[in-house]
Amino acid sequence: MTGAYLGVDVGSVSTNVVVVDGDGKILARRYLRTDGRPIETVQKGIKQIGEEIGDKVRIAGAGTTGSARHLSSMIIGADIVKNEITAHAVAALNVNPQVQTIIEIGGQDSKIIILRDGVVIDFAMNTVCAAGTGSFLDQQAARLRIPIEEFGSIALQAKNPVRIAGRCAVFAESDMIHKQQLGYNIEDIIAGLCEALVRNYLNNVGKGKEILAPILFQGGVAANLGLVKAFEKYLGQEVIVPENYDVMGAVGAALLARDAVSRKRTTLFKGFKIKDLTFKTSSFECKGCSNLCEVVQFYQDGELLARWGDRCGKWEVQAS
Amino acid sequence: MRISFPRMGYSYIAFKYLVENIGHDCVVPPEPSKKTLDLGVRYSPEFACIPFKILMGTYLEVAEMGADTIITSGGVGPCRAGYYWIMHQQILKELGIEMNIIGFEPPLHDLRDFWKKLKLVWKSGGVSYKEFVRVLQVAWEKLKAIDDLEQLSFHVRPYEVVRGETTRTLWKALEMLDQACTVADIAAARDEGARLLNLVTRDETRDPLRVGIIGEIYVVLEPSANHYLQIMLGEMGVSVDRSIYLTGYCGRNTIVTPEDDVFAMARPYLNEAPIGGHGVNSVGETVLYAKHGFDGVVQLAPFACIPEIVAKSIIPRISRELDIPVLTLFIDEQTGKAGVQTRIEAFIDLLEKRRERKRKGRGRLVV
Structure with a gap:
């Protein structure tokens, strides 16, 4: 073997x-x-x-x-x-050793990773707000009753993307609804949303970063062709989606x-x-001091394997 | 008066001493918790920054505990925090809470206002002027000792073998300081605390990265507001240097201003009007950390903090020109620390790789 x-x-x-x-x-x-x-x-x-x-x-x-x-x-x-x-x-370098920029958008996170000569030299990740990440796209797809897998290809059919406010997911949603009630096409709205997300991404996590090719686009959201196209439009460069983008x-x-x-x-x-093993977690509030840490206990087949969450370390047992 | 004040790290130990020894009762503000945040968020303007909300919650908590007076600081320059104590006073009044907030502005800013407020606190306590000054001095010594011990813990923690030993030892040392009531006792407690910290079992083979922490004063100084970042970094094996200490801040902003240093450092990058808060400091301190050979800098900023946003936009240029990576963390209501941990871990990976490469480049031995 x-x-x-x-x-x-x-x-x-x-x-x-x-x-x-x-x-x-x-x-x-x-x-x-x-x-x-x-x-x-x-x-x-x-x-x-x-x-x-x-x-x-x-x-x-x-x-x-x-x-x-x-x-x-x-x-x-x-x-x-x-x-x-x-x-x-590490995964991107394995696919393309020359990669200089990684755009990664997942369920709750979006990040940009800047590499030079095969080493990460800078990165940024959304901190307070999850606007423009996969979960939001999921929600909008569900609201419009469009399977998320088709979301991107519908965006590609747009002739005239409408402008959507992308600063915050909640603002974006109300803007989308307003535009939809005015009678804009669904494909133009979806394409507009893709562009809004890209603007938000570049303005937020991408701010101040030198985005050089080759650019790899990874994470579940890279399946969205509308977003890929919007990124290429705004960056003026090719955006590569690697074969196994979703499991990088x-x-x-x-x-x-x-x-x-x-x-x-x-x-x-x-x-x-x-x-076949059973894993269980339980938690309790430590009353040892005023910090009141929430300690998590992890069990395998009823046996305590580890504890974490305490600030002072007194509950910590190492997994053997 | 039953006096309370904002909680910022361990400084409450010194303030408690001060309040109690000038003839008032002290209500020690509890460490900001979920309850503090709930209260603060509920009664604050939605767009206020996190320091405002935490303080709002703290004030409501100490009101419940019987405080009738809060002593806090104002601020100079274009940062809205300077008006926060006035806003807090208004909100408490609207809620029907009897509370007098005394906001001290830097003395050089308005000497008469400063003196008026100081006299109010002194006279109502009933101690002699001489005693009042003596207590102030002792409190100042305490504050310095607290800062010294905490600073030492930042350098010990990355070497600790048993996670948490440094933190527990620091707590013990601070308890001793809490008991000390004279300048001599404080010196003894500080020395004993330092001795205990130096006895923490260390793994000397480690080679900690050196990271500076910059940003807005409240989120830098109050550990519960920044996910205990300084402890987190230490436990990941990083030696931390904090740009702001309360003694440094007071020393600079009240009597003299050798902030000139930091401001001079910032000038090549920010020559316009001062941006207020700690924005200029963040710029200048990034330069200073780079010049002192630090491996990286973490900037802590309340979400939507204008001075820190301005600094954040300038920092990439410093990063490039002086070759120092900077990670910005925006702090808001979120209490889950997984997100911060991920970013910090990735940042440390980056710094380690960078250091490795630099050393190889210089032909130095990689340990």
Whole structure:
């Protein structure tokens, strides 16, 4: 059996699980909706991947990323836990070593990563507001009863995109509704929304950044052709959507795991059997001092594996 | 009077001493919590920045605890925070809460106003002028000792082997300071606190990155307003330097202004009218951190803070010219710290890679 690497990216909207070979080529991949249940979704993803290729490869290393990266590392037994920015950069460099700009838009986050000579030199991420991210597009698609998958291609049919205020998702929605009630075409409104999101992105996370080609567009939202076109229009440059744009974070985590185990040569991965384990979390408020920290406890098959959330560290037990 | 004041980090220890020893009762403001935020957001204008909302909540909490007077500071220059105490007073009045807010402006700004307010606090307490001055001096010593110990903790924490040991030791040291009542006792407590901090088990093989923290004073100084960023960075193995200390701030803004340094540093980048708040400081301090060889800078800004937004727009140029990465974090009502953690982790990755590459470039040994 050949050695392969597992990457798990648990985000607000989607949970992605991939298995890659030593060169980062994808052997198996799953894109699941997190649906607010990260633990079950990770188990489900691992189960499906295990059924597909569990008997063909040996997992030599595992990594996690995404906003639930610490939680998912406890579930699968990860060799490395990395933030999404580093994971996306690593995956993008593997696809295109010359990449200088990464646009990444996910469910709740949008980020820009600036690289030079294969190294991240700057990045920015939306801080206070999630305007212009995948969740908002999801909502608007649902409101218009358009499958999100068709959202982008409808935008491409627009002849005359209307102007939508993109500064804030709530403002954008009311502006869209006003325009729709005035009788504008749905495709012109959707295309207008795409342009508003791009303006907001460039003006917010992209502010002050030197955006040079090659530009890679990653994250679930890159499926939206209307946005790709709007980015190209505003940047005046080609925007490349890599083949596995929607699971790049997971690929990055797998590649980082490969590098991590190359040094220590063993893996902490618990194996595909984790689908049969029960994981549970509970939390309590520590009354030890006035901080009243909310401490989370993590159990595997009834056994306490880890605690976190306390500021002073007194509840922390290391997972063995 | 039953006096309270805004909570900013550990400074309450010194202010408590001050209030109690000039003949008043002290209502120690509780650490800003979910309750503070709920109250503050509920009774503040929606567009006010987070320091306003947290203080609003704090004032309502201390009113409930029996405070009848709040001592706070005003501010100079085009930043709306200078008017906040007046707004707070109005809102409390509308809510039917009997509370007198005394906002001290920098003395050089309006000496008569300063003296009038100081006299009110002194006379109503009933201690002699000599005693009043003595207590002020002791409180000032306390404040300095608090700053010293906290600063030391920033340099110890990145080396700690057991997570939380530095923080717990710091709390212990601050408790000792809290008990100290004379200049000599304070010096002894500070030395003992420093000794204990230096005894924290350290892993000397670590090579911490050095990161400076700049930004608006309230979100920089009150840990609960910035997701305990300084502790978070320390526990990730970063040695932190904070641009603002209360003693530094008071020392500069009340009697003399050797802020000239920072302002001079900022001038090549910002030659127009002063932008108020800590905007000019943020620009100047970024330059200073770059010149002192820091690995990076984190800017903390309340969401929609004009001075910090102006600074943020200028900083990319400093970043490029002086080769220092800067991460800006906007702070608002959000209490989930996962987002901040992600950005900080990524920033540290970036700084580490950068340092590695620089050292290789210079042919220095990478440890």
